């Protein structure tokens with residue numbers, strides 16, 4: 590068990606967006622989080638990533654795992670910030686360091702390694718905003734993975750990407766899950782891909798509708814499809 594959630598409640602205002610959420614994630618699992626628009630998926634992920642406080646209930650990790658987080662981005666929010674691919678990736682490492690944030694030789698090596706792995710080495714000096722949407726998302730993923738996190742949380746990472754980049758994103762995640770044993774929590778609307786790659790499904794609609802093996806989620810998935818919430 591790497592993560593346990595016990596009777597989680599969260600509301601932005603008076604009404605709860607999440608209620609009575611309890612589940613346990615085993616180390617090395619790949620959890621697909623699905624549900625209708627507004628069902629609380631991003632909110633749940635932000636609570637788990639430590640970005641939202643003020644929830645009730647418990648979110649317990651085994652030890653202090655490094656967490657990689659990829660926020661939701663829409664194509665119209667692509668970065669115009671004048672920062673290079675290499676700098677964005679290095680920020681993944683620097684963000685974890687205490688002040689003063691010294692960029693050591695081994696950090697530079699690690700950044701080089703991940704940029705090469707993600708096919709970004711040749712564009713490392715380019716401003717991130719000059720890249721295609723798919724390439725930008727690859728940079729964000731490299732930034733989230735450069736510290737070898739034990740848990741990777743992603744909020745609709747294929748949003749706005751064309752099918753070839755979508756497929757690439759799903760296979761990169763599957764490879765990290767299989768080889769590096771990275772535990773993955775993925776919010777996605779790509780129901781077919783999630784059902785194909787995730788080992789566990791979490792279906793949310795303010796409360797937990799289903800949490801269990803993806804290959805036994807047939808009737809829960811039928812319900813989701815019947816209600817045309819995708």
Ligand SMILES: Nc1ncnc2c1ncn2[C@@H]1O[C@H](COP(=O)(O)OP(=O)(O)OP(=O)(O)O)[C@@H](O)[C@H]1O
Nearest residue numbers: 601602606624625626627628629630631632633776
């Ligand atoms: N910062 C916020 N302040 C107030 N309400 C919010 C905020 N963020 C989300 N909400 C509300 O909380 C509810 C759940 O939103 P959330 O973004 O978690 O859903 P979601 O399942 O991720 O939706 P989508 O699939 O559309 O991304 C929605 O009713 C939304 O309007």
